[in-house]
Amino acid sequence: MRGIRPHYVARSVYDVDYDSLLQDGVEAIVYDLENTLCRWRVWELDPPVWALLRRLEAQGVGLAVLTNASLPRSHTLTQTLAERGIVVFGSARKPLPGGFRAVLARLRVPPHRAAMVGDQLLTDVLGGRWAGMVTVLVDPLSAEESAFTKLNRQIERLLGRPSPSRFLFRSG
Numbered sequence: 543m544r545g546i547r548p549h550y551v552a553r554s555v556y557d558v559d560y561d562s563l564l565q566d567g568v569e570a571i572v573y574d575l576e577n578t579l580c581r582w583r584v585w586e587l588d589p590p591v592w593a594l595l596r597r598l599e600a601q602g603v604g605l606a607v608l609t610n611a612s613l614p615r616s617h618t619l620t621q622t623l624a625e626r627g628i629v630v631f632g633s634a635r636k637p638l639p640g641g642f643r644a645v646l647a648r649l650r651v652p653p654h655r656a657a658m659v660g661d662q663l664l665t666d667v668l669g670g671r672w673a674g675m676v677t678v679l680v681d682p683l684s685a686e687e688s689a690f691t692k693l694n695r696q697i698e699r700l701l702g703r704p705s706p707s708r709f710l711f712r713s714g
C-alpha cells in the first residue's frame with residue numbers, strides 16, 4: 543500500500559525539521575492531537591508544545607489541529623488555541639476527507655502547501671495523503687490509547703510502519 547507511506551518520519555513534534563518543510567513551500571501545519579501534541583484523553587498541552595506553536599506562529603506558519611477525539615468547542619484547550627488563532631477541528635473522522643477539506647479551507651492553503659503531522663498511519667498519514675498534503679509521521683507520545691487505535695497499531699505493524707528517526711528524512 544504505497545498510499546500509506548508518510549513523506550517524512552520524526553520521533554516527535556519537536557524533531558520535525560520545520561525549516562526544511564518551510565523551504566519546500568509548506569505554509570501551514572495541521573497537527574493531530576492525541577498522542578501527537580498531548581496524551582490520549584489528556585486534553586492539555588505541555589509548555590514546550592506551546593513554545594513550539596508560538597515559534598511556528600512567529601514564522602508565519604498557519605496552524606490548526608485536526609482530531610478524531612470529540613473535543614468540545616467549549617473545552618479550555620479549544621478556547622485557548624482559538625485565542626491564538628489556532629482552530630481545532632474535533633470529531634474529524636480521519637482518514638475521511640471532510641475534516642481535511644474543512645481545515646485546508648480554513649487555513650486557505652492548497653493541500654500541497656500544508657503538512658499533516660500525526661502519530662497514526664491509518665488516520666493521519668492516509669487521510670493526509672488522500673487530501674494531497676505533505677505527511678509527517680511521529681512516534682505516539684504514549685502506549686496508552688483507545689482500543690480502536692490499538693487495533694490500528696496492529697494493522698500498522700502488518701503494513702510495516704516506518705521506523706522513527708531523530709532526524710527528518712524522506713521515506714519515499
Ligand SMILES: [Mg+2]
Nearest residue numbers: 574576577661
Ligand atoms: Mg493521534
